[in-house]
Amino acid sequence: MIRMKGVCKAYATSQGPHHVLRGVDFTVAPGEVVGILGRNGAGKSTMIRILSGAEFPDTGTIERHMSVSWPLAFAGAFQGALTGLDNLRFICRVYGIDYRTRLHYVEDFAELGKFLREPVHTYSSGMRARLAFALSMAVDFDCFLVDEVVAVGDSRFRQRCQVELFEKRRDRAKILVSHDPNFLLQHSSRMVLLTGGQLLSFGNNADALDYYHAQQQEPAAAFD
């Protein structure tokens, strides 16, 4: 179980604080797959970073009663000057795992060949995405935070991500964020809408979509 209560988060800008989250309540049960739909700048990534524990809310609380992954994003939580293999070693050390037990899996999934032993900053964006995904699958979490990663890469990569995440790990909870309702409709059992710094729940996905599409007609309001 993950429970967020009354979470507010603002960032300092040169023109004063920018309020991203204004009192968000959110609960995820074990095994549940929740999609968070939001336009660009709605605060999806902030929400994911707070859920992961990489950032703290200004006010409000968050409880985690299951292990939660770092945000699975295309950029990846790794260091560019290190090689792919050294990043695997780093992550395994941090999470207390013997990297040798995961090396074969990462080599196999990331399909980097000899580049696994080259610095990450020499990778193409597709290679980075494959490494990022393979590394996060190497650690066993109860809940995965997925920040649009599955939307990048070629169709083969997307296909393999789907298998790993939604077939092999179908018993795990997942929180998916996207601005693409189709991706969320396909995978999540429940969809919520992040707008104006608040999380809106709807009786069914059709209502959420209607609201979202109506909102799409308005210009983006990134700053208020």
Next chain:
Amino acid sequence: MADNLASSFAIQRRVLGALLMREILTRYGRHNIGFLWLFVEPMLFTLGVTALWSLVQADKFSSLPIVAFALTGYSSVLLWRSMPGRCLSAIGPNLSLLYHRNVRVIDLFIARILLEAAGTTMSLVALSLLFIGFEAMGPPEDVLKVVEAWLLLGWFGAGLGLAIGSLAYDNELIDKIWHPMSYILFPLSGAAFLVSAVPAEAREILLLFPMVHGVEMLREGWFGSAITAYYDVGYMAAVNAGLLLFGLLRLRAIADKVRPQ
């Protein structure tokens, strides 16, 4: 509660271990002698300065053997000066690692401080053994006092590192000021003189610099009664504690603003 504390400790150890390896790899890589650079680099610095001071006969101002004088002095400078230097850019290159919940901003600083402490300490020990072995200098008279002085200097470096590093996060002036400041501080740090050798009027001013106390104590431990040392452990400890406290408070203030990327 005890379980909690034990598991937190285990996590902390794992995170620091991982960060230490990460720092060593990007700084020294796996080429040629790899991580040995950790202490070979400060050794080369110290050897160079020792050679230079021997050539210019810096010891004509004192009766002390120049090799031991240079080794104790320059090693001390490296110890307290290298930590702030490395802490200046501790956060930037590691921003992406902060996505891992257990990796916190303070860990980035601790890892860099530990690495500098280890490198400069190994360099001092290796060079001491080398010089003593070749009879270029005598062994320290009071090893315990040398260790205490070294710890005080390391504490000063760690406190200064945290303070400078956390200030530099949102103020780029600090980076520009630190480099000239560290050069100006070098001749004032007690590395190249004994306080007893300077005029009495200047002593009071020089003793305002906390690292002077550490170097004096270190040399008293090394040369014993051959020199008259001027130092006040209480003064240096107070300055160190103040710097450390300031650094930690400042770090807590910025930790919330640092966003992983």
